[in-house]
Amino acid sequence: MQPEDKSVEILPAGVSFLICTYNSVSRIGETLNRLAQQVVKPGIPWEVILVDNACTDGTSEQAEAHWKQLGTTIPLRLYKEPRPGKNFAVKLAFSQARYQYACIVDDDNRLAPDYLQIGFDLLESNPRVAIVGGQNVGSFEVPPPSWFPLFQANYAVGVPIYKAGKNVQPLPDGNIGANILWGAGMFVRLKLWRELEHLNFKSLFAGRQGTKTLTAGEDDELCYVAQLLGYEVWYCSSLKLEHYMTANRLTTDYRNRLYYSPVWAASRLGAYRSALMKRDAEQSTPTLNLIKDFLYMSWGAFRQILSLRYAKALLTNDIMILMSSKQQIMTVINYVMNFADIIDYYKIVEEFKSKVKYILRK
Template identity: 25%
Template sequence: MEVSILIPTHNRVDLLTRTLSSLRNVNAPSGVHVEVIVTANACTDGTQARVAKKNEHFPFELSVAEEPVPGQNHARNKCLQQANGDILAFVDDDVCFDEDWLSGLVRVFRRHNADVVGGRVKLWWEAIDEPEWFESYLSTILAGYDRGEEVKEVGLPGPVGANVAFHRRVYEALGEFHTAIQDDDNPLYRGNEVEYLRRAADAGFSGYYAPDALVYHWVSPDRIKPEFFRQAGRGYGYSRVRMKDSFGPYTACRSVAGFFYLAILHSLGRITAKAIGDTAREYHRLYTSNVGIGGLHGSWIRLKDEVLG
């Protein structure tokens, strides 16, 4: 079996270097060949040279590809084009690997003949202390993914892009990631992998959760501020509209009504949470109300472009 570890990155060479350093300590199961492919996505910070330097004493085959078109899914597609593995494992450029990550991942693919496997993602509070007000239900907004200690089948989309792997047969059936989601209206690129996972579900592929395929996802200080929750919500709402294959009058009406409901209901909920000093609930309502606002924005763009002409 061959595993391709795929890492898209954009101008975060210091974080990437730490991720690669932690990857050195990962144990490879017997009979598994590992290649690591970093895609430098419109990088101007010396990423290519730093990766080349890492390659001198790296325990796995390490290469760097270049993708000049900005956008995470463009970088993911370049990774896929370069990969040779039976297992295509995407991770973010700001994670720290548990030493048994690869063993945990491979074990679920082998034992369950899985198509898609989402590894556990715990938040890595290294740059900033976890706030006292933080609640576990906010973790998913920060790309956390923890379904407990047992391997289990999960619905798709379920896993998060920080730690998700596909069998090559999924890629051969679905092709590449959708890139229309990414534009100036979606600055945080929320929902990029969700569209792919939904396509996998529609095609009948199975999803599993692998608790031992553990990474720690770095939390940057800006991610516990209101502006992040606001932008993340808007980006995800916008992406949900962009994911739809068609956007006729019926779909448009349902989308507008649903997103309007989200925006109003959770805006009121945020006011209440703020009044009683429940910061976690306030931020969650801020995120969800902005899913509605982002969805309304995306609906207007698609209506203008596809329905109204």
Template identity: 35%
Template sequence: MKGISVIIACYNSSRVLADTLRHLQVQKGCEGIAWEVIVVDNASTDHTAEIAEKVWEENPIVPLRVILETKQGEAHARRAGILAAKYDILSVVDDDNRVADNWIATLHKYYQNPEIGLIGCAGEGAFETPPPAWFKKNEHAFAIGKLYEGQFTDITEHALVPGAGLSVRKKVYDHLYTQGWKPFLEGRVGNKQTAGADSEMCLITRRLGYKIYYSNELHFRHFTTADRITWERLRNMTYGFGAADVFILVYQIHWLESTGRTSMMTRLRKLWWFNLLGKKINYFTKKNKIKDPQERELFEIRNKAFCETIVKERIKFQEAFAYLEDIKPIKP
């Protein structure tokens, strides 16, 4: 049905979820728009589900459902929310995203264009305590800060946006699930900082023939608790980004070749050992040129993650290109 399903995947979200829901409860300009909120409790051990129901009872502006997904992992929680969604536009809101009061109305306006399959946006930082000095340089890792210029921009060529605040047509997933699609990347699992599920959501949507857009008009405040802004967490996320880079590379090479840009380099980059060699050369070429010790540490972590992952997943990497080729685009 025409409308918007807001999906909030939660794992032990009791500290942040109430304010996220209250920002959804004050939406303006959405009269006549059908929408709902789905909270997916991903096997939390706190009172996430109870808080969601209690807060929503204060102002039940639209229907809210709380569903349980016992298999831990952001990808599993998202899938549960997607399968439960009633409406044709999915708005993926993190448990700590305080969306603007025109969120629903703006999404509804954007998706009147049938060529658009997925939209990302900018998150503004909101902090429990002042962030450390290194944070500003690394804020994009925490889904904070502007990635692209322009109020509403076609970024199909690049096709990567933050997962927080991302929206996508449900038709994308209905189509993929009927083909038995299995994503390469699983995203965060509990407190384990794996990565890439959001990037894959963008890239597979592009593979199906849709355009990807980025909005600086659609925005939210990303409330971040002090325990989520630590150097150790950034290190762990950086390793996750590096591991995800392996299969993001598969999508990027496939995109180049599917748009007529086949070359000797794209053919070579389908070979796992060629990418491993390239990463090692890049590492030894650049590491001593990076003067900031923290920046150099993150560079080394991401490089190491890519190298370890492509060796471990070399067979899966080689087979991934044919797998993507078998995914059929959506016909207009």
């Protein structure tokens, strides 16, 4: 299907499910089954948009045939994005959405039957909310390993979490402040996306590229950018989906790659967190802010490895503490090795923030 130009169209209230997929022929069927089972009040239109992101296994053909077998009257529209990287596919999917609200559905997500209705109602009744997300339950091709509960947050399973001082807490319902949601199943108001296009927003991320790299971050970035534009981002515990994991994702090698992948996203996301902080404008420049953030982060990392807690972890082989400490040190090293590039990230985000402030004042 050829993309349509929707840059100036006023969209009706409804939901566009956006599936951006890479080689998911073995799992796309159940994802579509759960979408077809959505229970929706009469009069709410919706659709499914599937973007084949450089697939080589016939995913889109399988999806089209499976959707026809389901016999639903809801349209499934297929597009192809040959450039690897989720961000490219997401852009194409958003550009083709025909309704005011989009829901980003990964090809391993299995939504509860009331998912659409809950998200639609929340966005309809809260016009300042641009993004809504929920909680995920893990489902598995094989029994999960004993270590999985410790690492489930890295797999986007459970309730999204945030740091409260030294502790990690589950997000409460409602406005999450300067925090982030799981990207899987995230609702996005199309108005936000259109505003970003109007502002000529350029993502700092290329998005995860199939199995080549596990470094992502575009979902977190979208949460931060929405807040820079003055919107609210909400968590809703009633939104529930299953996050299906194949056996190859439950190996220690994959787990470790996934756990350390935020190292390379940290500097870019750090630029957004810095921009969201209330700092004295007269004593704040991108370079100075980066130096402050780097020193604070470095002190935390080195304090961790010099702590009694870390010494005990070495003796008892406490894998969670050891890996957490290693991740912190890797992040510090990445900042040092790429300091010039990271300064550019901070400058780009601060320039975008200034642009938004100028437009909002007009």
